[in-house]
Structure formats: C-alpha cells, structure tokens
Amino acid sequence: MPIPQDAGSSALKRGLLRDDVYTRLRDAIVDGTFAPGEQLRDGELADWLGVSRTPVREAILRLGAAGLVTTAPGRSTTVAELEVKAIRDAQSVVAAMHRLAVELAVAQLTPDDLASMRAANRRFATAMKSGDAEAALAADDDFHAVPVRAAGNTAIETVLDQFSPVVRRLERLRFATLPGRASVALHTRLIDLCAEGDTEAAADVSHETWQSLQPLLDTLT
Structure with missing residues (x-):
C-alpha cells in the first residue's frame, strides 16, 4: 500500500530518539501497513514521519539486520517476504x-x-x-x-x-x-x-x- 497520507497527525516531535523512527517503521511492517514486497523510499518515509532522512536510513539498516526489509545495492529497499x-x-x-x-x-x-x-x-x-x-x-x-x-x-x-x-x-x-x-x-x-x-x-x-x-x-x- 502507498505511504499513509496523514503526515500531520503522525509526524514525530523533533528531537525524539532514532529508536522512535525504527519503532514506527517496524510496527508498520508488522501490522501490515507496509506489505511484503512493497518498496520503501527513505524520502517518502521521512516526509510521513516528519523527520530527516538520516534517522530513516539508520532505521532501515536496523530493519535489515532484523530481517524485516531487504536492500539490494543501487536499488530501493523492500519489505521482506514471509520467508x-x-x-x-x-x-x-x-x-x-x-x-x-x-x-x-x-x-x-x-x-x-x-x-x-x-x-x-x-x-x-x-x-x-x-x-x-x-x-x-x-x-x-x-x-x-x-x-x-x-x-x-x-x-x-x-x-x-x-x-x-x-x-x-x-x-x-x-x-x-x-x-x-x-x-x-x-x-x-x-x-x-x-x-x-x-x-x-x-x-x-x-x-x-x-x-x-x-x-x-x-x-x-
């Protein structure tokens, strides 16, 4: 599904820790907001959460380590399939x-x-x-x-x-x-x-x- 269009209500307060960005993205994958195989673009995610791209990219690295996303060199990140x-x-x-x-x-x-x-x-x-x-x-x-x-x-x-x-x-x-x-x-x-x-x-x-x-x-x- 596309990035939810509710940036105003879901924007994170400035200064929150990187863990908050990771938690929001992790939960969106677990609850099916982002479906298996769906592409995740850091710019869109940053706009959705109301943060810069840096914490989003850091969160994506953690999500990859947890097996929730896959990222190929030179390609966008996708939500991992249920393997x-x-x-x-x-x-x-x-x-x-x-x-x-x-x-x-x-x-x-x-x-x-x-x-x-x-x-x-x-x-x-x-x-x-x-x-x-x-x-x-x-x-x-x-x-x-x-x-x-x-x-x-x-x-x-x-x-x-x-x-x-x-x-x-x-x-x-x-x-x-x-x-x-x-x-x-x-x-x-x-x-x-x-x-x-x-x-x-x-x-x-x-x-x-x-x-x-x-x-x-x-x-x-």
Missing part, C-alpha cells in the same frame, strides 16, 4: 529466550506481577473472542513482557527486540484464527505454575506457547 526459514530461525531463538526469561523470573515474580499477567491474559482472551488481532498481539506482548522484565537480563531483552518482530508478523495470522485461542489456556497454565514456584514446568509451558506457531509455519512451506 519460512527466516521465521523458523527467529522462532527458535525467541522461544529459547522466553524460556530462559521464565526460568530466571519465577523466583522474582511478585503478586503484582502475577496480577498483571492475569489482567493481560483476560484482555488477550477478550480480543481473541472478538477477532481483534491487533489487540490480541498487544495483550500478548504485555503478558510475556512481565517475566522478561522480572528476569532483569538485558541480553535477553536485546535479542528479543531484534527477532520478535519477525515472529510477530506470523502471529498476526495466528491470532486471527481459531487455533490461536489455545494460547489463552497456555497463558493460564503458565501463571499458575509461576505462582506455585515450579520453575522447570513454567519454563516448559513458556516454550510450548512459542512453539505453538509451528502448525502455521507448516502451512507456509
């Missing part, structure tokens, strides 16, 4: 990092943390019931962010920041389908195990949650 191998690679890394995060977090989780996970799962269930994939993704992000924060491991956070967007593109498809609703039960089980202090079982369920993408991946082969 099965790239998604499988990212999924295995993301699943392992979330498993490790839960292993580290179980002993650190507070009653407030568990309450936050329950609230996020309720929002997730509501979004799934209404077929709102965007709200489901947001609630799922909030849910898994709790143990990641509690783990307090910046290396895990850095790796997830790089590879999670690749997986999220596929998850938008899953959360629009019935099989994605199984995640509600897995979330509930994970919360219960964390509350019981069962680190190993909780880590196993966390890994299972992220491995549940496998059937959808198989449909892309």
Whole structure:
C-alpha cells in the first residue's frame, strides 16, 4: 500500500530518539501497513514521519539486520517476504529466550506481577473472542513482557527486540484464527505454575506457547 497520507497527525516531535523512527517503521511492517514486497523510499518515509532522512536510513539498516526489509545495492529497499526459514530461525531463538526469561523470573515474580499477567491474559482472551488481532498481539506482548522484565537480563531483552518482530508478523495470522485461542489456556497454565514456584514446568509451558506457531509455519512451506 502507498505511504499513509496523514503526515500531520503522525509526524514525530523533533528531537525524539532514532529508536522512535525504527519503532514506527517496524510496527508498520508488522501490522501490515507496509506489505511484503512493497518498496520503501527513505524520502517518502521521512516526509510521513516528519523527520530527516538520516534517522530513516539508520532505521532501515536496523530493519535489515532484523530481517524485516531487504536492500539490494543501487536499488530501493523492500519489505521482506514471509520467508519460512527466516521465521523458523527467529522462532527458535525467541522461544529459547522466553524460556530462559521464565526460568530466571519465577523466583522474582511478585503478586503484582502475577496480577498483571492475569489482567493481560483476560484482555488477550477478550480480543481473541472478538477477532481483534491487533489487540490480541498487544495483550500478548504485555503478558510475556512481565517475566522478561522480572528476569532483569538485558541480553535477553536485546535479542528479543531484534527477532520478535519477525515472529510477530506470523502471529498476526495466528491470532486471527481459531487455533490461536489455545494460547489463552497456555497463558493460564503458565501463571499458575509461576505462582506455585515450579520453575522447570513454567519454563516448559513458556516454550510450548512459542512453539505453538509451528502448525502455521507448516502451512507456509
């Protein structure tokens, strides 16, 4: 689709960090605003976001490292296709990092943390019931962010920041389908195990949650 014509409302305030430009472009790719195979021109993107070309070019380099765009020498940048191998690679890394995060977090989780996970799962269930994939993704992000924060491991956070967007593109498809609703039960089980202090079982369920993408991946082969 073309660059959205809403520069006035979406322009970023001057002085915001480069991360803001990266986040806006990353999210536009993940949510389908920019479709697979679509060309991205830094000038148009800069106008859309209300910034200079420099942070846009820097963001595109980061998007390339994350596997969300491809850039050929002397040619424009395009949004990466949903490539099965790239998604499988990212999924295995993301699943392992979330498993490790839960292993580290179980002993650190507070009653407030568990309450936050329950609230996020309720929002997730509501979004799934209404077929709102965007709200489901947001609630799922909030849910898994709790143990990641509690783990307090910046290396895990850095790796997830790089590879999670690749997986999220596929998850938008899953959360629009019935099989994605199984995640509600897995979330509930994970919360219960964390509350019981069962680190190993909780880590196993966390890994299972992220491995549940496998059937959808198989449909892309």
